[in-house]
Amino acid sequence: MRGILLSGAIAALLAFFGTPIFIRFLSKRGFGQFIRNDGPTTHQIKSGTPTMGGLIIIFAAGIGFLASHLITSVPITTSALLVFGLVIGLGIVGFLDDYLKIAKRRSLGLTAWQKIFGQVIVAAAFAFAGLKFPDENGLTPISKQLSFVRDTAITLGVILVIIWVIFLILGTSNGVNLTDGLDGLATGAAVMIFVAFILIGVWEFGQSCAVTPGSKCYLVRDPLDIAVLSAAFAGACGGFLWWNTSPAKIFMGDVGALALGGAIAGIAIVLRTQLLLVFLGFLFVLITLSVILQVGYFKISKGKRIFKMAPLQHHFELVGWGEVTIVVRFWIIAALGVAAGLGLFYAQWVVS
Numbered sequence: 134m135r136g137i138l139l140s141g142a143i144a145a146l147l148a149f150f151g152t153p154i155f156i157r158f159l160s161k162r163g164f165g166q167f168i169r170n171d172g173p174t175t176h177q178i179k180s181g182t183p184t185m186g187g188l189i190i191i192f193a194a195g196i197g198f199l200a201s202h203l204i205t206s207v208p209i210t211t212s213a214l215l216v217f218g219l220v221i222g223l224g225i226v227g228f229l230d231d232y233l234k235i236a237k238r239r240s241l242g243l244t245a246w247q248k249i250f251g252q253v254i255v256a257a258a259f260a261f262a263g264l265k266f267p268d269e270n271g272l273t274p275i276s277k278q279l280s281f282v283r284d285t286a287i288t289l290g291v292i293l294v295i296i297w298v299i300f301l302i303l304g305t306s307n308g309v310n311l312t313d314g315l316d317g318l319a320t321g322a323a324v325m326i327f328v329a330f331i332l333i334g335v336w337e338f339g340q341s342c343a344v345t346p347g348s349k350c351y352l353v354r355d356p357l358d359i360a361v362l363s364a365a366f367a368g369a370c371g372g373f374l375w376w377n378t379s380p381a382k383i384f385m386g387d388v389g390a391l392a393l394g395g396a397i398a399g400i401a402i403v404l405r406t407q408l409l410l411v412f413l414g415f416l417f418v419l420i421t422l423s424v425i426l427q428v429g430y431f432k433i434s435k436g437k438r439i440f441k442m443a444p445l446q447h448h449f450e451l452v453g454w455g456e457v458t459i460v461v462r463f464w465i466i467a468a469l470g471v472a473a474g475l476g477l478f479y480a481q482w483v484v485s
Contacts, residue, residue, distance in 0.1 A: 136205045136357075137331060141364035144197025148372025152189050156376065156383050159183035164235050182381060185231045186373060187389015191224050193369035194396075198362055210355035211266045212274040213362045215259060216399035222255035223306055223395035227387035242387070252303055252391070259399065260298035264291060270343065272354040280405040282481040283351055298402060305401075305410065306394030308417030311424055311444045313390045317378035318446065318460045320370050320385060322416050322467040323393050327367035329413055329471045330400050333478060334360030337404060340482070349482055353405050366396050379457050412477060415470025416463055420444045 160183055195217065202209050226248060233242035243251070263275030277294055278284035289297060313319035337356035340349065370393070376382045385393070394417075401410045411418055423445035430439050440448035449459050 134335075136201045136207055136361045137335070137364045139204055140197045140201035140361045141331075141368035142197075143200045144193045144365040144368035145372040146368075147193035147196055148189055148369045149375055150372075151193060152186065152373055152376045152383060155186065155189045156183050159185065159383070182384055184235075184384045184386040185228065185388050186377065186383040187224065187227065187385040187387075187392050190366075190369045190373050190385065190389050191220060191392055193372060194220075194362075194365040197368055198365040201361055201365070207358075210358040211268075212263075212355035212403045213358045215263055215274050216359070216362060216396065216403060218262075219255060219259040219302070219395045219399045220392045222258065223252060223302075224388050224392035226251035226255065227389065227391035231386040231388050248387075249303065252306060253299055255395075256299040256302035257295055259302070260295040263298070263403070264294065268354055270352075270354075272352060274354055274403050276352075276405055278405075279407065281408040282406060282478045283353075284405050297407075301402060301407060301410065302395055302398045304421065305398035305414060305417065306391045308414065308421040309394035309397070310387060310390040312417050312420045312446070313385060314444055315379075315446050315450075315456055315460050315463075316381035317374055318463055319390060319393070320374045320377050321460070321464050322414075323397065324367050324370045324374065325464075325467055325471045326397055326413050327363045327370065327400075329475055330363035330397075330404065331360045331367065332475060333404055333406060334363060336479075336482075351405070354403070356404060359400055359404055362396075363400055366393070379460065406478065409474050409478060412470050412474035415473070416467035419466065420446065423448070 164183055164185060198213070198217070199209075226243075229251070230242035230248055260275060264273055264277070267273050275294065275298065276284050277289055277291070279287040279289055279297070309319050309323065312322065334356045337351040337353045338344065338360070340351055341356065342350035342352055344350075373383075373385070377385065397414060398410065401407055401413070406413075421444075423440060424443045427438060427440055427443035430437065441451040442448050446459050446463060450456065
């Protein structure tokens with residue numbers, strides 16, 4: 134528990150005090166956001182706001198996590214290293230996209246296929262490595278079993294596991310990216326999910342088969358260290374949110390959105406809570422579905438739309454809702470999804 138508190142507190146302080154310094158650094162170099170002309174007109178005033186704030190989130194989380202281990206003298210686990218490697222890999226893909234937008238002075242960076250290709254390569258490497266490195270109990274960071282609130286009886290082959298992991302990471306990282314359209318929306322939702330992962334990781338450790346053998350015990354490698362890593366990301370996002378909330382002084386950019394999405398997916402995978410992501414990340418699922426429905430219906434109906442604009446948050450902007458109203462109400466939706474996910478997780482242990 135001490136490691137969790139240290140990790141979260143150090144990351145939060147670094148993000149809180151480091152973000153304004155990073156804002157000045159980006160502003161001096163003209164690293165500002167370019168706004169699409171086809172979006173809500175109210176967004177035009179955000180043009181030039183410093184972007185790539187996700188770099189400070191990754192930095193703060195990494196330092197908070199590392200410092201916690203140095204202070205407590207607890208070794209870093211393979212599972213946590215793999216998840217953070219996934220975060221860095223996806224962060225690099227997002228950084229390239231952000232940098233090209235700035236260099237070209239337009240709102241388009243990497244092409245969609247270039248971005249997906251980069252994400253697939255990083256996700257595949259994470260999946261392949263996660264099936265290696267068994268511990269003394271034979272547990273690898275990633276299980277070959279399909280999981281909901283724990284591993285199910287459904288066994289996937291190595292190839293299917295890799296494909297499934299790629300799908301989860303692509304869906305989550307792009308879901309966070311789509312959600313990151315209003316000040317603080319994605320960041321605030323991410324904080325709630327990381328806090329949920331802290332609770333899940335601590336519970337899985339306390340009820341692990343190594344600590345408490347029995348029919349209800351969890352076969353998960355390194356759950357406590359994943360809770361420490363989750364605390365680092367929760368703290369980093371919380372400190373960053375102070376400056377990212379409306380009116381935002383900085384945006385996380387694709388480097389932040391893809392990295393946070395990767396962290397959420399990676400943590401869910403190694404904690405054996407893959408399908409629980411549908412509930413924990415319900416806001417991201419909802420917003421992603423709005424885009425899929427909009428595009429699909431537009432093609433089928435030859436030009437008609439379900440929403441005034443997708444992703445969903447922009448529809449409500451065009452309806453007339455204020456930005457802060459949308460963000461707060463969507464945070465409530467995110468919180469309800471997280472609460473449902475935690476309820477399902479605990480309910481399975483109670484009734485099993």
